[in-house]
Amino acid sequence: xxxxxxxxxxxxxIVLCRFIDTEGIPLGDPMYIPHQTGxxxxxxxxxxxxxxxxxLPYSFYVSGEELLVxxxxxxxxxxxxxxxxLMIVYRQQAVFRTRPINRIxxxxxxxxxSVLCVSFSPDGNQLASGSGDTTVRLWDLNTQTxxxxxxxxxxxxxxxxxxxxxxxxxxxxxxGEVCCWNPKTGxxxxxxxxxxxxxxxxxxxxxxxxxxxxxxFVTSSRDGDARIWDITLKKCVASLTGHTSCVTCVKWGGxxxxxxxxxxxxxxxxxxxxxxxxxxxxxxKNHGHWVNSLSLSTDYVLRTGAFDHTGKQYSSPExxxxxxxxxxxxxxxxxxxxxxxxSDDFTVTLWEQSVSNKPKKHLxxxxxxxxxxxxxxxxxxxxxxxxxxxxxxxxxxxGDYITTLRRHVGCVYQISWSPxxxxxxxxxxxxxxxxxxxxxRKLKQDLPGHADEVYAVDWSPDGERVVSGGKDKCLKLWVx
Amino acid sequence: xxxxxxxxLHRKRHGQRFDHHERNRKRDARKAHKHSYxxxxxxxxxxxxxxxxxxxxxxxxxxxxxMHEESSSRRKxxxxxxxxxxxxYLLDRNETSxxxxxxxxIKQKRKEKAGKWEVPLSKVRPVAEDEMFRVIRSGKRKTxxxxxxxxxxxxxxxxxxxxxxxxxxxxxxxGLRFTKAHVTHPELKCTFCLEIIGIKKNPNGxxxxxxxxxxxxxxxxxxxxxxxxxTPGGKVVWGKYAQVTNNPELDGCINAVLLV
Numbered sequence: 001x002x003x004x005x006x007x008x009x010x011x012x013x014i015v016l017c018r019f020i021d022t023e024g025i026p027l028g029d030p031m032y033i034p035h036q037t038g039x040x041x042x043x044x045x046x047x048x049x050x051x052x053x054x055x056l057p058y059s060f061y062v063s064g065e066e067l068l069v070x071x072x073x074x075x076x077x078x079x080x081x082x083x084x085x086l087m088i089v090y091r092q093q094a095v096f097r098t099r100p101i102n103r104i105x106x107x108x109x110x111x112x113x114s115v116l117c118v119s120f121s122p123d124g125n126q127l128a129s130g131s132g133d134t135t136v137r138l139w140d141l142n143t144q145t146x147x148x149x150x151x152x153x154x155x156x157x158x159x160x161x162x163x164x165x166x167x168x169x170x171x172x173x174x175x176g177e178v179c180c181w182n183p184k185t186g187x188x189x190x191x192x193x194x195x196x197x198x199x200x201x202x203x204x205x206x207x208x209x210x211x212x213x214x215x216x217f218v219t220s221s222r223d224g225d226a227r228i229w230d231i232t233l234k235k236c237v238a239s240l241t242g243h244t245s246c247v248t249c250v251k252w253g254g255x256x257x258x259x260x261x262x263x264x265x266x267x268x269x270x271x272x273x274x275x276x277x278x279x280x281x282x283x284x285k286n287h288g289h290w291v292n293s294l295s296l297s298t299d300y301v302l303r304t305g306a307f308d309h310t311g312k313q314y315s316s317p318e319x320x321x322x323x324x325x326x327x328x329x330x331x332x333x334x335x336x337x338x339x340x341x342x343s344d345d346f347t348v349t350l351w352e353q354s355v356s357n358k359p360k361k362h363l364x365x366x367x368x369x370x371x372x373x374x375x376x377x378x379x380x381x382x383x384x385x386x387x388x389x390x391x392x393x394x395x396x397x398x399g400d401y402i403t404t405l406r407r408h409v410g411c412v413y414q415i416s417w418s419p420x421x422x423x424x425x426x427x428x429x430x431x432x433x434x435x436x437x438x439x440x441r442k443l444k445q446d447l448p449g450h451a452d453e454v455y456a457v458d459w460s461p462d463g464e465r466v467v468s469g470g471k472d473k474c475l476k477l478w479v480x
Numbered sequence: 481x482x483x484x485x486x487x488x489l490h491r492k493r494h495g496q497r498f499d500h501h502e503r504n505r506k507r508d509a510r511k512a513h514k515h516s517y518x519x520x521x522x523x524x525x526x527x528x529x530x531x532x533x534x535x536x537x538x539x540x541x542x543x544x545x546x547m548h549e550e551s552s553s554r555r556k557x558x559x560x561x562x563x564x565x566x567x568x569y570l571l572d573r574n575e576t577s578x579x580x581x582x583x584x585x586i587k588q589k590r591k592e593k594a595g596k597w598e599v600p601l602s603k604v605r606p607v608a609e610d611e612m613f614r615v616i617r618s619g620k621r622k623t624x625x626x627x628x629x630x631x632x633x634x635x636x637x638x639x640x641x642x643x644x645x646x647x648x649x650x651x652x653x654x655g656l657r658f659t660k661a662h663v664t665h666p667e668l669k670c671t672f673c674l675e676i677i678g679i680k681k682n683p684n685g686x687x688x689x690x691x692x693x694x695x696x697x698x699x700x701x702x703x704x705x706x707x708x709x710x711t712p713g714g715k716v717v718w719g720k721y722a723q724v725t726n727n728p729e730l731d732g733c734i735n736a737v738l739l740v
């Protein structure tokens with residue numbers, strides 16, 4: 001503390017403060033810091049307190065607001081009492097930065113009907129889209145041209161999902177069949193998997209750290225069932241029946257639990273960790289209307305598997321699993337895997353299902369139904385998109401309200417996070433995409449260009465590109 | 481009691497023969513044979529009629545049998561691929577039943593460029609001044625004739641107050657004032673009741689435009705914010721032009737076609 005006393009002599013302006021983490025656990029003792037301390041100095045202090053070998057970037061928050069100026073300026077501006085300890089919340093930031101998306105790179109025609117779903121592969125090198133013209137199309141990202149047109153579905157392609165190792169692509173259609181495609185050749189591998197009686201609403205793959213190579217995935221359908229399929233056996237392994245109405249969303253969690261949200265207003269947890277048939281584990285009841293969307297705090301890591309921003313390649317399956325597990329543990333953090341659900345009753349609910357089957361927090365504020373909820377890649381934020389035209393940001397750990405992002409003039413349909421969690425992308429009925437800055441809580445970039453409603457958006461896991469598709473039948477690629 | 485019911489009455493009073501059902505059964509069983517005998521041995525017109533009837537009955541029977549077969553046999557249940565695909569989160573929602581592409585702005589823009597000055601009613605009957613206005617006699621002896629009353633439907637702004645009588649040359653009767661119009665979207669083929677924002681142009685002259693007179697062929701501006709049209713930049717379209725297609729002063733309402 002010798003250094004600080006010296007500074008005190010120089011300036012005479014000091015403030016007593018203390019670092020706490022997002023859950024309110026203090027780090028170190030309260031300390032005196034001079035008024036001109038800025039972010040750089042605070043980052044250095046935090047790194048020293050945490051004994052980090054390599055310096056990590058942090059952002060600092062005081063009473064829910066990011067500290068962008070020096071401490072003294074902040075105190076003057078906000079007229080904070082000098083008699084209390086200033087609690088500074090530190091949040092670790094991604095070590096890499098995603099370039100903000102600001103212009104259109106290509107507008108590719110090809111689909112003959114609305115584009116209903118788009119998805120980048122987990123390594124960000126491949127792109128697939130599903131459309132109302134019953135085809136799945138794969139696109140060449142380097143030349144920005146169509147690569148393969150995959151025909152095989154009998155009706156609209158409602159959803160697509162890449163396996164976390166990027167070797168399989170699965171799509172579900174309105175007729176209820178599931179097709180597996182080989183993304184290298186664009187060919188249908190085997191015949192379509194049938195079993196669902198109504199359209200498919202969601203697909204989720206088994207995480208890499210639980211099994212590698214990827215084999216199993218789960219689909220949810222309008223007929224009220226979720227089914228687990230095996231891609232090598234080409235058949236349905238198990239059927240998860242229990243919901244009394246349309247299953248709207250399904251997630252395969254990292255702890256060997258499958259989460260299904262349904263229009264019967266409940267969320268069911270299925271235990272698939274043991275050998276044998278999946279077991280009903282828990283039913284979460286809280287919502288007063290349909291559950292529309294679920295998200296796990298580890299969603300992004302589960303989607304990308306072992307691929308991270310460094311682009312490292314692994315030679316053996318064991319290494320891949322280990323790398324994926326490491327990433328998963330890092331994303332899970334101390335607070336475990338959290339679940340958030342968005343509903344037609346205008347609320348979002350945060351669950352900590354490892355602790356209790358009661359909701360941790362109700363997130364109230366939306367004035368219309370919540371269509372999409374999404375945890376940020378680092379698990380620190382929750383974004384919820386609503387039909388009232390706003391996107392709300394919540395604290396991912398405590399569930400506190402952070403801010404509302406208003407600018408859309410129509411329903412917000414889908415959202416997507418940048419890999420570094422610093423930006424959010426939203427696609428809306430008003431035919432625009434918008435990029436939001438989470439730190440500044442402001443609109444960063446408005447991306448007009450679509451001629452009609454935007455149904456699907458995705459930010460590539462390598463952060464380079466954004467893809468969007470909608471009712472105007474063309475796929476648009478955006479770059480920074 | 482009706483005349484024809486004596487057989488029923490008799491049956492009620494005395495019952496039926498003990499072998500009645502048995503006789504009926506036998507007659508039915510024999511019927512086919514008898515019918516075929518007649519069909520084979522009838523000659524001339526009678527034979528023709530019988531064979532025609534047989535043919536008709538047989539076709540009908542085949543049809544019904546096929547229908548029964550259909551209800552029990554399995555067949556493809558999925559319907560055809562429909563136009564206008566929507567994502568899973570919009571299926572089963574009421575908003576999806578919206579008529580057609582409302583905000584397809586590309587199409588609108590192209591049309592605007594092609595025929596900017598093309599309107600559905602290109603020619604209208606000119607309205608003479610004495611049809612448009614009625615002279616009001618004023619003054620104590622009713623000798624002055626400088627006041628006019630508009631005999632057509634008019635639109636006045638929301639904050640309108642009449643001028644003092646001394647200065648009011650044109651009277652717009654409150655009974656002929658309109659604030660809403662039934663506007664038809666020509667592509668969607670559906671009609672909305674929209675608020676009028678203003679009069680863009682009356683083909684009969686700029687004076688009528690400034691007076692807010694709405695006759696057949698007048699271009700009015702209507703408030704379309706409820707329809708949810710958006711520009712390519714993502715802003716809500718507020719006002720759009722429409723042309724009056726009826727004679728409002730005769731019909732008591734305004735019908736118009738949206739100019740897209």
